[in-house]
Each structure stands twice: as C-alpha cells, then as structure tokens.
Amino acid sequence: MRDFIPATVDGEGAVCTDMLGREIGFDLLAVVPSHGGEDIINTSSGLGDPSGWVLCNRTTLEHREFDNISVVGDAANFPAGKTASAARKQAHVLADRIASHILGIVPREEYDGTTICPILTDFGKAFFAEFNYEKSISDPRDTFAKWYLHVHLLKRLYWHYILPGRFFG
Numbered sequence: 001m002r003d004f005i006p007a008t009v010d011g012e013g014a015v016c017t018d019m020l021g022r023e024i025g026f027d028l029l030a031v032v033p034s035h036g037g038e039d040i041i042n043t044s045s046g047l048g049d050p051s052g053w054v055l056c057n058r059t060t061l062e063h064r065e066f067d068n069i070s071v072v073g074d075a076a077n078f079p080a081g082k083t084a085s086a087a088r089k090q091a092h093v094l095a096d097r098i099a100s101h102i103l104g105i106v107p108r109e110e111y112d113g114t115t116i117c118p119i120l121t122d123f124g125k126a127f128f129a130e131f132n133y134e135k136s137i138s139d140p141r142d143t144f145a146k147w148y149l150h151v152h153l154l155k156r157l158y159w160h161y162i163l164p165g166r167f168f169g
C-alpha cells in the first residue's frame with residue numbers, strides 16, 4: 001500500500017492502522033521511524049534545511065553559507081546513504097581538505113557519494129551494495145568470499161585498521 005504512515009499497532013490482533021484508518025495485517029512488523037536532524041540544527045538559524053540536516057555542498061562537504069563549517073556523517077544533507085561507511089569516506093576527504101587549507105594549497109579531494117552496505121543473502125553468501133551519486137558500482141554476485149569477509153574479517157578490519165585510520169580503502 002502506498003504512502004502508508006503507521007498510526008497505531010494492535011500487537012495481539014496483528015493489525016497496523018495508518019493515519020487514514022487503513023489497516024494491514026502482519027506476521028512480522030518492521031517499522032522505520034521517520035528520520036530528521038537534531039534540534040540544535042533546527043534552532044540554529046541558517047544551519048540546516050527544513051528537515052534538520054546541515055546544508056552542505058555534496059562534494060566539498062562545506063556548508064553552503066558558512067565557509068568555516070564542514071560536515072560529515074548523518075547530520076549532513078548529502079543525497080547519499082546515512083551509513084558509517086559513507087561517513088568514513090567523507091572523513092577521509094575532509095581530513096585531506098583541512099590539511100590543504102593549513103598548507104595553503106587548493107583542496108582537491110571531493111566526496112563522490114560512495115556508500116557501501118554488506119547484504120547477507122543466505123548462510124555463507126553475501127554481496128556488497130556499493131553506489132555513488134551517479135550509479136551503482138556493485139558487483140551483484142553473492143559469494144562465499146564476500147560472506148567470509150563480512151562475517152569473519154570486517155570486525156577486525158574495522159577496529160584495527162579503519163578506526164585507527166590505517167585503512168581508507
């Protein structure tokens with residue numbers, strides 16, 4: 001059903017009702033709350049858009065009005081996935097741009113919207129949904145190797161290489 005905005009849930013009856021009184025029965029209900037920015041963005045004049053995301057240039061990460069503000073992560077209004085993987089790519093770009101400013105050279109690094117999400121498709125199979133502002137760049141084949149990488153190697157990679165800044169791939 002299109003534009004179904006849940007209003008009430010009858011758990012025992014297993015029925016979800018929307019704002020217009022339409023009903024849907026369910027076996028398993030997975031609802032996602034509407035997303036929005038933080039109050040501090042909404043109450044800071046000129047900082048954010050009407051949804052509370054910080055207004056910024058999607059490639060330079062700089063605020064559209066204030067040149068001393070740059071943004072990474074979920075707070076930004078990038079038309080990209082709100083994921084830690086995207087924030088990591090953005091942080092790499094931002095670090096390079098700050099270093100360029102300090103060195104007095106023109107910043108060259110830009111964020112192209114790259115986001116990557118591991119998707120488990122079966123026991124022992126996974127693929128990585130990867131895309132940027134322009135297109136999908138995923139290899140859609142699900143394989144054991146990708147599952148192994150996600151389930152057994154990614155945590156180690158995350159804690160020991162990505163978080164300490166040793167790996168920006």
Ligand SMILES: Cc1cc2nc3c(=O)[nH]c(=O)nc-3n(C[C@H](O)[C@H](O)[C@H](O)COP(=O)(O)OP(=O)(O)OC[C@H]3O[C@@H](n4cnc5c(N)ncnc54)[C@H](O)[C@@H]3O)c2cc1C
Nearest residue numbers: 038040072073074075081082083084085086087116117118
């Ligand atoms: C259930 C779930 C699963 C997810 N799984 C994945 C995944 O598998 N892979 C992936 O890449 N991403 C995943 N994500 C998304 C990922 O968690 C976020 O994209 C990422 O954490 C964003 O990082 P951030 O630093 O921008 O924001 P956050 O991690 O939200 O950090 C913002 C911080 O700011 C603090 N803060 C807020 N307001 C104020 C204030 N006024 N003053 C001071 N501090 C303040 C908050 O307490 C918080 O610590 C998942 C998210 C959820 C909810």
